Amino acid sequence: MEKKYEKVLKVVDVWKSYEDLEVLKGISFELGEQEVKVIFGPSGSGKSTLLRCINMLSPPDKGEIFLSGQSLMASEVDLNAMRAKIGMVFQHFNLFAHLKAIDNVSIGLRRVKGLSKEEAHIKALEALRRVKMAEWANHYPAQLSGGQQQRVGIARALSMEPTLILFDEPTSALDPELIGEVLQVMLDIAKAGTTMVVVTHEMGFARAVASEMIFIDKGVIIERGTPKHFSTSPKSERVKHFLKQIDILYGRHEELLELPDEDD
Amino acid sequence: MSNTPDIFTIFFYILTAGLPATLALTALGLLLGFFLGLTLALMRVYGGIELNWLASGYEKLLRGIPLLVLIFIFTFGIPGLFWYLEPLERPIGGVVLALALRSAAYQSQIFRGAILSVHPGQMEAARALGMSRFQSFRHIVFPQALRLSVPGWSNEYAVVIKDSSFAYAVGIIEMTKAALRISANFPEIWALSMGVVAILYFIFTFPVTKLIGERQTKKLKDLGMGGG
Numbered sequence: 312m313e314k315k316y317e318k319v320l321k322v323v324d325v326w327k328s329y330e331d332l333e334v335l336k337g338i339s340f341e342l343g344e345q346e347v348k349v350i351f352g353p354s355g356s357g358k359s360t361l362l363r364c365i366n367m368l369s370p371p372d373k374g375e376i377f378l379s380g381q382s383l384m385a386s387e388v389d390l391n392a393m394r395a396k397i398g399m400v401f402q403h404f405n406l407f408a409h410l411k412a413i414d415n416v417s418i419g420l421r422r423v424k425g426l427s428k429e430e431a432h433i434k435a436l437e438a439l440r441r442v443k444m445a446e447w448a449n450h451y452p453a454q455l456s457g458g459q460q461q462r463v464g465i466a467r468a469l470s471m472e473p474t475l476i477l478f479d480e481p482t483s484a485l486d487p488e489l490i491g492e493v494l495q496v497m498l499d500i501a502k503a504g505t506t507m508v509v510v511t512h513e514m515g516f517a518r519a520v521a522s523e524m525i526f527i528d529k530g531v532i533i534e535r536g537t538p539k540h541f542s543t544s545p546k547s548e549r550v551k552h553f554l555k556q557i558d559i560l561y562g563r564h565e566e567l568l569e570l571p572d573e574d575d
Numbered sequence: 576m577s578n579t580p581d582i583f584t585i586f587f588y589i590l591t592a593g594l595p596a597t598l599a600l601t602a603l604g605l606l607l608g609f610f611l612g613l614t615l616a617l618m619r620v621y622g623g624i625e626l627n628w629l630a631s632g633y634e635k636l637l638r639g640i641p642l643l644v645l646i647f648i649f650t651f652g653i654p655g656l657f658w659y660l661e662p663l664e665r666p667i668g669g670v671v672l673a674l675a676l677r678s679a680a681y682q683s684q685i686f687r688g689a690i691l692s693v694h695p696g697q698m699e700a701a702r703a704l705g706m707s708r709f710q711s712f713r714h715i716v717f718p719q720a721l722r723l724s725v726p727g728w729s730n731e732y733a734v735v736i737k738d739s740s741f742a743y744a745v746g747i748i749e750m751t752k753a754a755l756r757i758s759a760n761f762p763e764i765w766a767l768s769m770g771v772v773a774i775l776y777f778i779f780t781f782p783v784t785k786l787i788g789e790r791q792t793k794k795l796k797d798l799g800m801g802g803g
Contacts, residue, residue, distance in 0.1 A: 366703055395705025405700035408800050409719050419704035422714055453799030471704065 317380055319344050319475050319506050325364055325374035327357075334360045335371070336530040340523075342475065345504040349517040349538075352527035353553060358510040359402075361527070362477045365508065366397045379474060395423050398468030398476035402484050404460040406452040412439065412463045413448035416470050424471065438470035439463070442496045458489030462496050475506040482513060512557055518542065526550050579761050585754075585771045593753030594775075600667070600739040600749060604674030605732060611675065612682025619683065620690050621712075630683065637680035643741050645673035650745045666745040678735050685731060689724035690716060693800075719800060722791070729787040733780040740776070750775060 320342040327335040334357045342348050350358050363369045365376055367383050367390050376383040383393055406415050417435035420426045426434065439445045442462035452460050461481055468476050481497065482490045494516050501507055501520040511517070517524055518538040525535045526547075534547050545551050580588065618630035637645075649656060650669030657668035693716050701711035743752035754772035758765035 368699060368702060391705050391707050393705075394703060397703075399700070399703035401696065401700060403696060405694075405696035407697060407700065407715055407719075408694075408798050409722060418714060419706070422710055423705040451798055453797060467700075467704070 317344075318342060318377070319346070319379060320365065320508070321375070321377035322361075322365065323375040323377070325361070325371040325376065327360055327364055327369065327371050334530050335364065337374075338527070338530070338532060339374075340525060340532070340535075342506060342508060343522075345506055346522045347501050347505075347507045347509065347520045349521040349524045350508065350510045350527060351512055351517070351524065351553075351557075352533070356527045357530040358527055359479050362399070362479050362508065362510060365477060366394050366399055391423070395419070395471060396474045398471060398473035400461070400464050400468050400476060400478045400481050402480040404452070404457070404464045404484075406460050406463055406467070408452055411449050411451055412444060412455070412466075415452070415463055416467045419467065419471050434470055435466070438466040441469060441500070442466045443492075456489055457485045458492045461485065461493045465493075465496055465500070469500065469505075475508065476500075478507060478509040478511065480510050480512075482511065512560075514538075514542070514554075514557060526553070528553075579764060580757065582767065582771065585757055585764070585768050586775070588757060589750050589753045589768075589772055589775060592748055592756075593750035593772075596667075596742070596747055596749035597736065597739050597779075600670055600674060600742055600747070601732070601736040603671045604678055604735050604739065607671065607675035608678030608682050608731075608735070611679035613686050615679060615683035616686035616690060619687050634680040634683055637677050640677075642673060642677055642738050643744060645677060646670050646741055646745060649673050666742070666747055669745060670739070670742040670747060674735055674738060677738075678731060681731055681734070682728070685724045685727040686720065688727070689720040692723055693719045722795060722798070723800060725791040726788045726795075729784045729791070733784045736779055737776055 318341045322338060322340050325335055325338045326333070338357075338361055340348065350361065352358055360369065364371045364374075367376070370384070374384075378393060378396060381393070382388065383390065406412075407418065410418060413432065413435050416438050417426075417428075417431040420431035420434055421428065424431075436445055436448060439448055442465050444459060444462050444466060447455060447459060447463075452463070455463065465476075465481075478497070482493050485493065490513070494513060497507075497509070497516060498519055509516070509521075521538050523535060524538055524541050526533045526541075526549075528549055534541075534545060534550050536545075541550070541554065545554060615630040615633060618626040622630065646669055649672045650666045656672075657665040660668050697715050697719065698711050701715040702708070706714065739749060740751035742749050743755060746752075748756075750772050754768045757768040761768075
């Protein structure tokens, strides 16, 4: 995969606090085209806040976010237009409860991208097909399992043809037997060249597609490196301890995914 | 009406002479109350401190005045308020306005509660797609809030249709006034005609609110919306 020179995303020294609680304390990283970056760390470490800073749902107090070279902190920027280029997949899916799966996917195409009803329908169906949910197009979210809802959530993000997609712990609200189908879809789209920032503890997924992993704790980057680095020689004690916990909790997911076990 | 009317005649008279006005007052009161109530709810949820204060002050005021007093104020208290209506129609204007302004104060509460009970994640997902705040409200939050408010709103319908009976006091011939007319002419069946009008009000409220309320509650449950 060839990577273009211009970075898709640049996060530069981002700080964020809620009242007197400092959540992010100077986070920086970059993301190239078709790259997958996995962010992990203990809960409360600021991972979700970081994603919400990137798409400016909660703008940073300090720092810079660049999307394809364009600053999102600049005062003249049209944030709605920029957000349309940044897909987001939520931990709790956040599908629109009053809309069928197909309309959940097409509404952004119609209202934001201005496509006609017919065009939007065709594109939405295409996106649902990519996540293997086309036959559920006419179901309401409440009629779908968590895994199916999350796949529709991914289709909703994909259909907008965004520059990158942010995943906020996309599998952590799912029953264990539903995690596999969502991870499979994420693997598929990652391999198809989607640029992604994924907050997750799914080490199998990270190992399969991540170019870099970033460990965050208490709002700072503790350690970063390739998946191989983290599975063979993590430096910080904090990371080692965390990975051990993860192993205990998540140890069997590689089997579920049937990924080649390259490290043993 | 020379012979003492039987129960069917009473039913028929109240329905033909009174029901149209009762339904018209109720529909107009609810409809105007809907738009004003929705506006008040938006002021309270999205309006900032000043508009919120204004809307909640309005609600407190209107909920603190008896409907009959409001009807008298708008019918007789403000001369020229309905200058564009025929003199005989002016009381209708007064009653509709009183019903609407009072109902708005209650409908505002219904819509405010409904808007606030739409999960914040819905707005967030809409914004993340690139919708503006207004688009997110218009296409995502509002349609859900409207569905959530149906059970409460059907209750408000029951309140307004019953309260429309106060219109008899300013001479409008609706169901209550029709029943009073019968009993004025035939004092011996006073109790019967009151009984008939009571039953008619009941028929137009209870089954409607029960049916709408239950159906919508089930629908909302199927959509996974609201607390059930």
